[in-house]
Amino acid sequence: MRMSPIYDSTEHHERDIFLTEICESGDVLRRTAGRLREQRRALHEVRHRLAGRRLILTGMGSSADAVTGLASVLGRSGRESTVINTAELLHFRLASLTDQHGVIIVSQSGHSVEAVKLMNALTKDRAIPVVVVTNMADSPLADAADFAITLGAGVEVGPSSKTYVATMLVMQVLAELLACDDEVETVLARAGHRADVAANALAAWIGDAEGVGGRLADWIEKAQSLFVVGRGVGVTAAELNALVLKESAHVPAQSMDAAEFRHGPLELAAPGLAVALICVEPSVAALDARLRTDLLSRGAAVMTIGIDACRTDDLPIDYVLPGSEPLIDAGLIALPLLLAAWAEASRRSETPGAFSVGAKVTTCE
Numbered sequence: 001m002r003m004s005p006i007y008d009s010t011e012h013h014e015r016d017i018f019l020t021e022i023c024e025s026g027d028v029l030r031r032t033a034g035r036l037r038e039q040r041r042a043l044h045e046v047r048h049r050l051a052g053r054r055l056i057l058t059g060m061g062s063s064a065d066a067v068t069g070l071a072s073v074l075g076r077s078g079r080e081s082t083v084i085n086t087a088e089l090l091h092f093r094l095a096s097l098t099d100q101h102g103v104i105i106v107s108q109s110g111h112s113v114e115a116v117k118l119m120n121a122l123t124k125d126r127a128i129p130v131v132v133v134t135n136m137a138d139s140p141l142a143d144a145a146d147f148a149i150t151l152g153a154g155v156e157v158g159p160s161s162k163t164y165v166a167t168m169l170v171m172q173v174l175a176e177l178l179a180c181d182d183e184v185e186t187v188l189a190r191a192g193h194r195a196d197v198a199a200n201a202l203a204a205w206i207g208d209a210e211g212v213g214g215r216l217a218d219w220i221e222k223a224q225s226l227f228v229v230g231r232g233v234g235v236t237a238a239e240l241n242a243l244v245l246k247e248s249a250h251v252p253a254q255s256m257d258a259a260e261f262r263h264g265p266l267e268l269a270a271p272g273l274a275v276a277l278i279c280v281e282p283s284v285a286a287l288d289a290r291l292r293t294d295l296l297s298r299g300a301a302v303m304t305i306g307i308d309a310c311r312t313d314d315l316p317i318d319y320v321l322p323g324s325e326p327l328i329d330a331g332l333i334a335l336p337l338l339l340a341a342w343a344e345a346s347r348r349s350e351t352p353g354a355f356s357v358g359a360k361v362t363t364c365e
C-alpha cells in the first residue's frame with residue numbers, strides 16, 4: 001500500500017497520512033462526542049439491553065486493548081465484566097455464553113475476521129444481546145448488529161491512532177451508562193465537555209508533533225530492548241503503544257501490566273533496557289515511583305508519560321497531561337509514543353505507517 005502525503009496548509013509543509021491522522025485526534029474527540037449525541041436513542045437501548053447482564057467485552061488488537069480499560073473501570077463501580085479476545089471467544093469459549101450474558105464487540109474497521117465470525121455465530125442465538133462499537137457504519141459487523149454505536153472518526157488509513165482515541169471516549173460513555181444511573185443526556189453532555197477539554201490538552205503535543213515524536217524516537221533508538229508498562233487503564237495505552245510501535249515502525253516493543261513486570265521481567269533491568277512507564281492511575285503512583293527507582297538503580301532508562309495527579313517528587317512525569325477520566329486519559333496518553341512510532345517509521349520508510357507483511361484490517365485468521 002502506498003500512502004500519498006497530505007499537504008497541510010496550516011503548517012506549510014507536507015505531512016504523511018499517518019502523522020496527519022495522529023494529529024487529528026483532538027478534532028476527532030469533538031466529532032465523536034457529537035456523533036454520540038446523534039445516537040442517544042441507541043445509547044438508551046444499549047443501557048436497557050445490557051442492564052443486569054453479565055458482560056463479555058471483546059475485540060482484537062487495539063480494540064482488545066480498549067475493552068481491557070473498560071473492564072477495569074467497570075470493576076471500580078462494582079460492575080462485573082470479562083474480557084476475552086475475539087478469537088478465543090469464537091474458537092474456544094462460545095459454549096460458556098448463556099442468556100444471562102450481554103456482549104460488547106469493539107472493532108474499529110468492522111471487518112476484522114474474528115469479529116465478523118463471532119457476530120454471525122451470536123446472531124444465531126437472539127437471546128444474547130450484542131452491542132457493536134465500530135468506526136465503520138457501513139461494515140459487515142455493523143450490518144449484522146442490532147445496535148452499532150459508531151465513532152464518526154472519519155476514515156483511518158494508518159495504524160490505530162485517532163480511532164483509538166475516539167474509541168476510548170466511547171468506552172468512557174459506556175462505562176457511565178453501564179455502571180451509573182445518570183441520565184443518558186447527562187452522560188452525553190459530560191462527554192462533550194470532556195472531549196473539548198481533552199482536545200485542548202492535546203494541542204501542545206500536536207503542535208510539536210515532529211519534535212515530541214523525534215525526541216522519543218531518539219530515546220528508543222538508544223535502547224537494546226523496550227518495554228511499555230502501566231497499571232489499571234495504563235495497560236490499555238501501554239498495549240496500544242507497543243502494538244503500533246511494532247506494526248508501524250517494526251520496533252519490537254513489549255507491553256505488560258507494570259505489576260507483572262516485577263514478576264520476572266525485572267531481571268532484565270540493566271543498561272540497554274528502556275521502559276516507558278504510563279502513569280495514569282494516581283492510586284498506584286507510589287508503586288510506579290518505586291518501579292522507576294528500582295529500574296534506574298540498575299542502569300535501565302525510564303521515560304514517564306502520565307497525568308499530573310500521578311506526579312510526585314519520586315515520580316517526575318516527562319510527558320504530562322492535566323488528566324480527565326481514566327478511560328479518556330488512557331486514550332490521550334498514548335499520543336507521545338504514537339508520535340514516536342510515526343517518527344521511527346518515517347526514519348525507516350518513505351511511507352510511514354504502511355503495512356508490508358500484515359494489514360490495517362486483518363481478514364485472514
Ligand SMILES: N[C@@H]1[C@@H](O)[C@H](O)[C@@H](COP(=O)(O)O)O[C@@H]1O
Nearest residue numbers: 060061062063107108109112362
Ligand atoms: N493490524 C490491525 C491492528 O492494528 C488492529 O488493532 C486490529 C483490530 O482492528 P479492528 O479494531 O478494526 O477490529 O486489526 C489489525 O490486526
